[in-house]
Amino acid sequence: MDFLIVLLLLPLGGALFILLWPNASPRLIRLLALSTASLALLLSVVLSSAIDFNNPAVQLFSKYTWNPRLGTYFVFGVDGISYPLIVLTQLLILIALSVSGSIKERIKSYYVLVLLLEFATTGVFISQGWALFYVFWELVLIPLFFLIDRWGESQRQTAALNFVLYTMGGSVFMLLSLLLLFDANPAHSFLFDSIKTAAQALPASEQTLIFLGLLIGFGVKMPIFPLHGWLPLADVEAPTPVAMLLSGILVKMGAYGLIRSVDMLPQAALQLQGLLVALGLIGIIYGGLLAWRQQNLKRMVAYASVSHMGAVLVGIATLNHYGLTGALTQMLGHGLVSALLFMLVGLLYERTQTYNIDDYGSMLATTPLLAGLMVFALLGNVGMPGTIGFVAELHTLVGGFQRWTWLIAILSLGVLISATYSVRTAKRLYTGPMRGDWSTMKDLNLSECMAGMALMAATLWLGFYPTLLISRLQVSVSQWASAFVQGGL
């Protein structure tokens, strides 16, 4: 019995179950979906005991032939880099489902699609072959397209189409690169290991070209600075739970793919290190300044995501142990915090029907719980000590300083900008003059409060006890970074 495959198929089974249940009431559908997601989360956490995090090899490895002539396999496995992301996926899906109470129409298809999304995303993180990876990568688009297109806000059609076009456009480059790699592989296989060995034999210029293709493909998803055009639109137009998933997990897929590509083509990554860090630093400042300019709260959070993913890119670009630890921690931290922010902004919208910062004011007295969580989320966004974001920033700074010394001050500037807009927002929302009458506004209900508290607890827990995460990352990260230590860095 292979538990990884059980974890993968669990949401798919749940989705089928809901689909085939005759005349299910909305309550029942919700219950089924929630229990599926809870089971998946539980399983993913329990899985930790079966994994040896001190072993650099891929864990829980299983391989079934798919198409021997094409060299494709159903091949699964986890390591320290992918495991935290798998748990994050299950956690955020559960939380997104639990705050989906506001979805009132076409309930059945909504929950089925979210579970399908869980299935596809988990698949991306546990695939150990590029062919399978690509299949799951594209599969993610289908539920996401419908989720935005059908349950989104006024401009949802444009946003959904835009999102899919962007991602598909990137995927074309990614696919080309993968095919080139496959072509160069004498073993005729798409397995990670096999392709990695084959890629070393390629001429350096070709490696760089292939890496650029992958960079475009993953960079769109991540998103990297000039390719981020879809994110503000998609995040704003998507329904709240989907926006949580978009910036909570989906963008992490891009960063994860990039980490795997760097592992596969270390020479090319070294060649393009300057480009990577430049894009990352630009992204940090660019996203931060634009977040500061937004009046629309949801857009602000979306641009904050661009800024934070820039920091992830800087962490990856350091090509050393600290930097990647920082990048992975940042991915996790941003997943938790941005999901919390999107959730709270969405809940605020449900109550006030406005996203405009200028419409709010003095709401501390009416909704203390919502206000407290929101202030916490904004502080977590800055990376206050005690939240996981701080651990991430510290590692990235240390890693970046080892590589570039003073240049990394720009990263600190990004932190400063994020503090500017976060504190500004907290101030506008909860203090100052009353704008509009929010005195009858309801505070969080139990399930919303629990979802928020769960995210907050995870942020604080990992912030105060980062060893929990870092001890699991360490060996895989060291192995990843070892290529560059030998490379004469």
Add this chain to the structure above:
Amino acid sequence: MSKLAFMIALVPLLPLLAAAWIALGYMLGWNRGEAGERETHWVALSAATVAPILLTATGLYTWLSGGSTSYWLGAWLDLTHFTAAISFRLDALSLTVGVLFSVILLLVTRFSVNYLHREAGFQRYFMILSLFHSGVLLVVLAGEALLAFIGWELAGISSYLLIAYAWQRDIATYNATRAFVTNRIGDAAFILALFTALSFLGTTDWQGLFAAAQPESDLMMSLIGFGITLAAVIKSAQFPFSAWITRALEGPTPSSAVFYGSVLSHAGIYLLLRISPLLEQATLLSYLLFTMGLATVVYGWLTAQAQTDIKTSLIHATLVQTGLMLIEIALGLYTLATIHLVLHTLWRTYQFLHAPSFMQQTTKAVEPPPLWLRNKTWLNAAALQRFWLDPIADSLLVRPTRKLAQEAQLFDERIIEPLTGQPGSSNLLAILSRRPTIAGSMPSLESQVGTGVGVLGVLMQWAAEALEWFENRLVLQGSGNGLSRLTRFLGAQAELLDNYLRQPRYLLVLIAATLVVIL
């Protein structure tokens, strides 16, 4: 071994937990008012009772079993260059003083239950008292200067809070601040000592400090010794730092008894006894201590003759005794100083607790100052005015500092604030003039989102505006819509082509063309 260390750790921890519990209860509102008094004092009293019992028991156990005197609970900070551990020291000195302080605090806690009955700040008082209890026990039992400093600060802050117990009165808060700030001078010296010890020795463990002191006394060791000594003498209010202690009597009487009459002012003496191996190496410090002690004895004795209220004269009598202890320490009579400390603490607590009922107990009028003092007018005036220590400190330290602060503020208002764009106090009128629109809860027409003030703010705004233009024009419009426009265009072209191809004649042409190419 570690179990025992844990038991010792519980001794200062229990009052701390009691303080936390009372504070939590007050915040959540379950022990407020007169109804909550019973639970409050019960919690404080139990912690204060268990602490000395536990301390005595562990002390007896170690004494009987002949175990070591230092107990290591765990590392707190373990860096390569220095370590800070949570460790305790249970030798004859700390055990004696610990049990003594702890029992006195228990008695005073019990005394306060009746004394503060139906006071508005009942819960607050017991919370602070427990906090103080914890801090003092930490000072006494700590095996490390760093840990002792934590207790030292806890005691300092709780002393501040209790002096300001009646915070509604201006004079109380002023006195509290004054006393606290004076003590901060000592704290700074303590930190200097800690810093020196950590950076040169890599440890603040008492044992490690004394071991390092053995070979020769160099500058570093004197610096450590000087820092701790300065902290100790300020806490014990030795001359010329005596002025704060009369101000500190502002708090409720039982707290004055426990803080200044006995425990806190003797904590300084305890600290000196603790670092006695260091003092032996630094002869200069001994001279200093001797001089200060002598000056304090004279100062305390003279002023005690002339003071007119009971608490002040008692505190000056305390100063005489602590001054004597200082002299004893300077002469190396540590056992004598310890016994002196114990006896004097017990006696002075008793006297202070009696102070409120002094009027009832005395039958005849209080004697005036002795004749020889009254004859020397200038000396009498000096004694009555406590040698003008406060005004001197005012003119030497407070007034120049205040002047400097005023000038700094002026600089800040005129130059820094306009540059950084802060709404400083100079712009107060401008803010007030906008007040009506705020009060009328009219949403301001122009949004302030994304607008910066000050030099940096304006720069940031320009950068953000430029980027926003770029984003809207190129990224969102250009590529986003452009992408779909391109798709639509290509789709239309393909449709056109398809239309043509569906017509048979073009299909034939296509087939023919294909054939031509193949052939």
